[in-house]
Amino acid sequence: MKKQSLHTIVWKEGNIFVAKFLELEIASQGKSKKEAIGNLKEALSLFLEGENISNLPFPSVDEVSTQTISV
Numbered sequence: 001m002k003k004q005s006l007h008t009i010v011w012k013e014g015n016i017f018v019a020k021f022l023e024l025e026i027a028s029q030g031k032s033k034k035e036a037i038g039n040l041k042e043a044l045s046l047f048l049e050g051e052n053i054s055n056l057p058f059p060s061v062d063e064v065s066t067q068t069i070s071v
Contacts, residue, residue, distance in 0.1 A: 006021050006022070006023050006024065006044075007021065007022040007023065008020065008021055008022065008037065008040065009022060010033050010036055010037065013029075015031070016029045016030065016031060016036075017029060017030055017031070017032060017033050017035070017036040018036060019033075019036035019037050019039070019040040020040070021040065021044070024044075024047070026040065026043050026044055026047055027040070027043075028040040028042070028043045
């Protein structure tokens with residue numbers, strides 16, 4: 001089975017950290033960055049349960065950049 005790399009973004013909302021995959025509509029949260037990422041990995045595991053990864057249409061993110069926009 002071919003390994004797939006996924007990109008994540010983590011940010012703080014109030015007292016919690018939110019982690020989200022950029023390629024998939026999966027997000028999770030935790031009291032720390034480490035906990036949020038751990039919960040995100042668990043959510044991915046549940047999402048993929050019983051699935052053949054090679055058959056899933058993972059979008060490709062060739063270049064990831066961040067930009068701050070003030071409003």
